[in-house]
Amino acid sequence: QKEVEQDPGPLSVPEGAIVSLNCTYSNSAFQYFMWYRQYSRKGPELLMYTYSSGNKEDGRFTAQVDKSSKYISLFIRDSQPSDSATYLCATTPYGNKLVFGAGTILRVKS
Amino acid sequence: DVKVTQSSRYLVKRTGEKVFLECVQDMDHENMFWYRQDPGLGLRLIYFSYDVKMKEKGDIPEGYSVSREKKERFSLILESASTNQTSMYLCASSLLGTDYGYTFGSGTRLTVV
Numbered sequence: 001q002k003e004v005e006q007d008p009g010p011l012s013v014p015e016g017a018i019v020s021l022n023c024t025y026s027n028s029a030f031q032y033f034m035w036y037r038q039y040s041r042k043g044p045e046l047l048m049y050t051y052s053s054g055n056k057e058d059g060r061f062t063a064q065v066d067k068s069s070k071y072i073s074l075f076i077r078d079s080q081p082s083d084s085a086t087y088l089c090a091t092t093p094y095g096n097k098l099v100f101g102a103g104t105i106l107r108v109k110s
Numbered sequence: 111d112v113k114v115t116q117s118s119r120y121l122v123k124r125t126g127e128k129v130f131l132e133c134v135q136d137m138d139h140e141n142m143f144w145y146r147q148d149p150g151l152g153l154r155l156i157y158f159s160y161d162v163k164m165k166e167k168g169d170i171p172e173g174y175s176v177s178r179e180k181k182e183r184f185s186l187i188l189e190s191a192s193t194n195q196t197s198m199y200l201c202a203s204s205l206l207g208t209d210y211g212y213t214f215g216s217g218t219r220l221t222v223v
């Protein structure tokens with residue numbers, strides 16, 4: 001079993017839709033959770049960071065962690081074509097090494 | 111603007127060649143990482159380094175080696191390139207003791223023919 005599972009998509013939505021991206025993880029000791037955004041032919045960039053359970057909001061983006069079900073989510077409100085990218089969830093099981101999900105390809109159609 | 115710079119965006123090499131991928135960061139970060147990224151497999155850690163001349167194997171080190179002679183530079187070496195090493199290679203760095211905030215380079219797309 002992979003430590004972090006993520007549906008690779010692609011997920012295609014119309015402009016203005018609410019997008020929900022999700023990951024599950026296996027180790028209940030994971031404490032730090034991140035979402036990275038990766039545009040085509042670019043490296044990933046940190047989008048959101050959360051610690052333990054709860055929600056964190058930043059503009060149109062909300063990251064949510066439910067440690068009881070080992071589920072992490074990223075919500076994008078009022079999605080825009082510029083949000084089209086690959087979204088990677090990540091967590092740290094130990095030390096400084098991140099473990100990444102496979103990434104979900106998101107396409108927002110205008 | 112802080113940066114992780116990978117020396118090449120695209121490389122084409124022949125099977126059996128020795129290949130060097132270079133990565134330089136200007137943020138005085140202790141940690142540096144090399145990943146490869148393949149469709150459906152996500153990011154897989156090849157090697158990482160916590161300090162100069164220190165290195166540790168990641169999940170898929172076979173066929174690769176690394177060198178870190180200076181804090182800002184972390185090189186990935188393919189000793190004898192093979193076609194199954196065709197991939198996107200990503201370098202990243204972070205501060206020691208942080209559990210978030212990797213900064214990635216733009217990647218090197220390596221094709222081995």
